[in-house]
Amino acid sequence: MLIYLARRVLAVVPVLFGVTLAVFSMLFLVPGDPVKMMLAEFVTTPDQIAQMRAQLHLDEPVATQYGRFVWNAVRGDLGTSIRSRRPVTQEIGENLASTGAERAMAERVVLLVLARSEEVLDTQDDAGNRAESAEEGYRIKSDQVRWALSKLKGAKEVPILFFDVLSDDHQAVVDQIAAAVEAMRVSQARRVAEAGAAIEELIRRYGEAQTKEAQDEVRRRLRIFIEQHLEVGTPIEEVYRSFISAVRSTHVRTVWATTRRNGAWSGLHAYHWLGVGTAVDAQGRSQPIFSGLDELLGNMLGDEKLEPARDYLNEIRRTILVWKEHFLKDATASGREIYRAEFFLDDKVWDECVEYWGGGSGYRDRVARHLEDWCDSHQDLEAAVEKRVQSAWREAFLLPIATLCTSVDLLAPAGPQTGVAVARDQ
Numbered sequence: 001m002l003i004y005l006a007r008r009v010l011a012v013v014p015v016l017f018g019v020t021l022a023v024f025s026m027l028f029l030v031p032g033d034p035v036k037m038m039l040a041e042f043v044t045t046p047d048q049i050a051q052m053r054a055q056l057h058l059d060e061p062v063a064t065q066y067g068r069f070v071w072n073a074v075r076g077d078l079g080t081s082i083r084s085r086r087p088v089t090q091e092i093g094e095n096l097a098s099t100g101a102e103r104a105m106a107e108r109v110v111l112l113v114l115a116r117s118e119e120v121l122d123t124q125d126d127a128g129n130r131a132e133s134a135e136e137g138y139r140i141k142s143d144q145v146r147w148a149l150s151k152l153k154g155a156k157e158v159p160i161l162f163f164d165v166l167s168d169d170h171q172a173v174v175d176q177i178a179a180a181v182e183a184m185r186v187s188q189a190r191r192v193a194e195a196g197a198a199i200e201e202l203i204r205r206y207g208e209a210q211t212k213e214a215q216d217e218v219r220r221r222l223r224i225f226i227e228q229h230l231e232v233g234t235p236i237e238e239v240y241r242s243f244i245s246a247v248r249s250t251h252v253r254t255v256w257a258t259t260r261r262n263g264a265w266s267g268l269h270a271y272h273w274l275g276v277g278t279a280v281d282a283q284g285r286s287q288p289i290f291s292g293l294d295e296l297l298g299n300m301l302g303d304e305k306l307e308p309a310r311d312y313l314n315e316i317r318r319t320i321l322v323w324k325e326h327f328l329k330d331a332t333a334s335g336r337e338i339y340r341a342e343f344f345l346d347d348k349v350w351d352e353c354v355e356y357w358g359g360g361s362g363y364r365d366r367v368a369r370h371l372e373d374w375c376d377s378h379q380d381l382e383a384a385v386e387k388r389v390q391s392a393w394r395e396a397f398l399l400p401i402a403t404l405c406t407s408v409d410l411l412a413p414a415g416p417q418t419g420v421a422v423a424r425d426q
Contacts, residue, residue: 214309219405232393233285240375242277247368259353278335326396334388
């Protein structure tokens with residue numbers, strides 16, 4: 001530690017020389033005579049000016065003045081201000097305190113008083129009594145210095161060290177200075193840690209703010225998507241077309257077997273095919289919407305401004321596949337269950353299909369035409385299926401997205417439907 005302090009002191013010497021020389025030279029750069037500036041408010045004679053010049057040692061050679069300036073500066077005496085006529089040290093201390101540096105003064109300043117034994121023994125207390133020993137002189141001088149520092153805001157807690165280079169143990173002073181340096185390091189490390197923690201907190205909050213801003217933008221774009229796709233679109237074809245095609249292509253005995261069981265034969269299950277027809281139609285008209293949504297999410301993932309919401313977007317993209325599956329599953333169930341409720345119970349249409357058996361070739365076509373006529377005459381079932389599909393679209397697919405982007409208000413119940421447009425095969 002001693003070697004370290006010696007190196008630091010030696011490194012400071014040229015700096016202090018340059019600073020003291022620059023500060024000393026400023027006295028001669030000030031326009032006008034400093035003595036006349038100090039006495040400008042008074043009527044003075046040449047003798048009085050000469051007396052003041054001698055009192056300030058301005059009549060001495062420049063080298064002597066510089067040496068005296070350095071010696072006084074080392075002892076903490078920076079002279080008197082020309083303008084305020086107050087000690088410069090006091091003004092510097094007050095200015096430091098007024099700029100919020102009082103904490104730095106207490107933590108980073110150590111006042112080293114280089115007293116000599118004869119000066120310490122000449123120290124007097126408030127009653128005018130001289131110190132009887134060097135220790136008592138140091139105590140009296142310490143109290144006087146502490147009282148002087150108390151006038152400076154923030155300087156009251158500055159440590160004071162007395163050192164007589166001729167008689168005192170230098171190691172004790174070195175240890176005290178080293179302890180002060182170590183305390184300053186600890187304080188600085190604490191401040192750095194506090195600043196680092198504050199910066200991390202700012203970054204975290206900024207990151208949260210950016211994430212929230214990005215997520216809000218994602219929600220805004222998804223809201224627009226929902227507004228543009230409140231309905232899944234019009235049907236491509238009737239849901240029973242798949243069933244009728246299956247009747248025409250299945251073995252005749254299987255067709256005959258299913259007509260005897262009102263369409264509920266495993267080899268040709270009418271209601272399974274009606275569900276498949278509904279799913280195929282729903283898939284066909286919803287796929288462009290699914291593709292558009294996936295493209296929208298892909299574009300948002302590629303947007304640098306939405307980078308903080310990347311995880312949020314990826315999760316949406318994965319979950320959409322689940323919502324899509326739920327929609328198609330509900331659509332399939334709607335076609336199967338709505339038709340079954342009436343189709344299965346209509347014994348007449350199935351009995352008539354059974355009677356076609358034995359009428360020669362073309363049995364499957366005759367059954368297919370008869371069942372198709374029945375379905376054509378029950379367009380109310382087709383409308384009911386469409387209503388359920390649109391409901392599934394809203395509840396199974398749009399609602400989760402709307403909940404995610406706080407847009408459930410867009411799915412308020414709409415007015416009654418006036419009809420269903422259907423593309424018919426001729």
